[in-house]
Amino acid sequence: MSKQVLLIEDEPNIIEAISFILSRDGWTVKTHSNGADALDILRDRQPDVVILDVMLPGKSGYDILRELREDPENAAMPVLMLTARGQSKDREIAERAGCNAFMTKPFSNADMLETVRRLAGT
Amino acid sequence: MPRDTLTGSRIRERRVMAGIKQSELAKRADISPSYLNLIEHNRRRIGGKLLIDIANALGVEPTSLTEGAETALLATLREAASNTQMGEGEFARVEEFAGRFPGWAALLAESQRRIETLQSSVEALTDRLTHDPHLAASLHEMLSTVTAIRSAASILVEPEDIEPEWQRRFNRNIYEDSARLADTSRSLAQYLEASDTEATETNAPQDEVDAVFNKAGFHIPALERDAADVEDLTAVLGEGLSHSARWLLHRTLRRYRDDAARMPLADCADAVAETGSDPVALAAWFGSDVASAMRRLASLPDDLLAEPVGLAICDGSCVTTFRKPLPDFPLPRLGAGCALWPLYRSLARPMMVHSQVMEQSARTSARYRAYAIAQPTGPVRAGQDVLFESHMLVVPEPSRDITEPIHEVGLTCRICPNPSCEGRREPSIMGTTDERRF
Numbered sequence: 001m002s003k004q005v006l007l008i009e010d011e012p013n014i015i016e017a018i019s020f021i022l023s024r025d026g027w028t029v030k031t032h033s034n035g036a037d038a039l040d041i042l043r044d045r046q047p048d049v050v051i052l053d054v055m056l057p058g059k060s061g062y063d064i065l066r067e068l069r070e071d072p073e074n075a076a077m078p079v080l081m082l083t084a085r086g087q088s089k090d091r092e093i094a095e096r097a098g099c100n101a102f103m104t105k106p107f108s109n110a111d112m113l114e115t116v117r118r119l120a121g122t
Numbered sequence: 123m124p125r126d127t128l129t130g131s132r133i134r135e136r137r138v139m140a141g142i143k144q145s146e147l148a149k150r151a152d153i154s155p156s157y158l159n160l161i162e163h164n165r166r167r168i169g170g171k172l173l174i175d176i177a178n179a180l181g182v183e184p185t186s187l188t189e190g191a192e193t194a195l196l197a198t199l200r201e202a203a204s205n206t207q208m209g210e211g212e213f214a215r216v217e218e219f220a221g222r223f224p225g226w227a228a229l230l231a232e233s234q235r236r237i238e239t240l241q242s243s244v245e246a247l248t249d250r251l252t253h254d255p256h257l258a259a260s261l262h263e264m265l266s267t268v269t270a271i272r273s274a275a276s277i278l279v280e281p282e283d284i285e286p287e288w289q290r291r292f293n294r295n296i297y298e299d300s301a302r303l304a305d306t307s308r309s310l311a312q313y314l315e316a317s318d319t320e321a322t323e324t325n326a327p328q329d330e331v332d333a334v335f336n337k338a339g340f341h342i343p344a345l346e347r348d349a350a351d352v353e354d355l356t357a358v359l360g361e362g363l364s365h366s367a368r369w370l371l372h373r374t375l376r377r378y379r380d381d382a383a384r385m386p387l388a389d390c391a392d393a394v395a396e397t398g399s400d401p402v403a404l405a406a407w408f409g410s411d412v413a414s415a416m417r418r419l420a421s422l423p424d425d426l427l428a429e430p431v432g433l434a435i436c437d438g439s440c441v442t443t444f445r446k447p448l449p450d451f452p453l454p455r456l457g458a459g460c461a462l463w464p465l466y467r468s469l470a471r472p473m474m475v476h477s478q479v480m481e482q483s484a485r486t487s488a489r490y491r492a493y494a495i496a497q498p499t500g501p502v503r504a505g506q507d508v509l510f511e512s513h514m515l516v517v518p519e520p521s522r523d524i525t526e527p528i529h530e531v532g533l534t535c536r537i538c539p540n541p542s543c544e545g546r547r548e549p550s551i552m553g554t555t556d557e558r559r560f
Contacts, residue, residue, distance in 0.1 A: 011266045011269075011270060013270035013274065013295045013298070013299055014266065014269055014270045014273065016274075016291070016292075016295060017270060017273030017274050017277060017292070017295070018273065020277060020288065020292075021273070021277065024282075055262060084261070084262045084265035084266060084269075105265045105266060105268070105269040106265065106268045106269035106271075106272040106273075107269065107272075107273075108272070108276065109273055109276045109277065110276075112273075
């Protein structure tokens, strides 16, 4: 059974591109576009890797990640954060919230794929 | 308390202006030319009988040699020094520096003012980048679109075969995203171009209006005529200013016009000839309120008054909304003034005229009479709190025979040497190390 990535992102064409890249690499890609109920989806799906955008409708990626880390059952879930803000302080906020990797938009497809593989330990 | 060390420079200036040789003045004052030379270069303190003798020899009042217009310059130099690690010994020589190198001191002060303006601009731009929701949203939108285009384009240029259906889909995505990117870029460019017309907005609008009134000398003849057109005048005087500054200028000019209509210039000449620079007397003369009389005194031409007057107006949050400084009584442009000024105290007791004689802590030789009153900003309405704004008129006080209390005030905490002031909000750079210790 292939490993699963949950992509939480609200930009349709980014979703389509990332889904294509990961699917072609053998991943099962599930997507979700709303921050408000993203935690429920995460707990329910238990993905191998999460790709989480920061700016989401309903709730920010930072808040979702903080709440995820407070939940003992999901505290170790690998999370790659995507953000349009690439300053060191943004990286610091993401790391303090508990992300395992951090990528700034626009990113390269190869970097994205390599990071997801690394987080899944493959 | 620092002593004035510029007296020598003033003596030299007066002597040269009078065309008197140094040896001649020394002879008249009964001292050696070499000693006078030391005095003129601020290397020797002077006071008492010798000061009076030299003043008599020059045909001037002794106070004109001990009181100068350098307070603003010295305050700016102290501000400049406060941003460095300068030692106390060096700092205490600021007056000597200004006296011996007036050109360099003026240049340094001008640079300090320029730095303050640039700092203000940087803060405004940083604040805008951080808090401008339109700019932040536009940049986020552009980066997201670029990300989608880059990912799709990367997929298409890869050597691996891609099914025609996916090719068509990514081509369509790139087309749609590029169109979206073009729209967002155009919108952002228009927004930034519109902001360019507000170029001076990086300075506070109040600064822009201050500059207009400073340039006009605070007296605007066009507003002294009947039916003066404030709209036209705002367009002329406000040319090149930001929208916010023009709005502020229009409001200030309208107020000037209304004051001038209630207290016409010709009548003011008669009134001040009899009552001087007393705003309470002027208000009684015209039957106006005291704040209007203060503004009117500050807008009269210099030759109408016996001495120039300064004016500060602040709103209920103590932000200065109008400032006409005096050479020896500068009003801080950035940050608040001294909490002991009646300008702020009057807000605690509105509608009462505060009148007091003040001396600056850093300069005991200069005295001023301050009149202050806090009045409502608009009409009183039943069941509603009243907002107040405060006016303070500052008039030089030449009299030395004053029986009423003299209040020691400062300009701003940072350059005020009074260590025990209850209004202090930050340590003074003029205090001793012990005084700065916490």
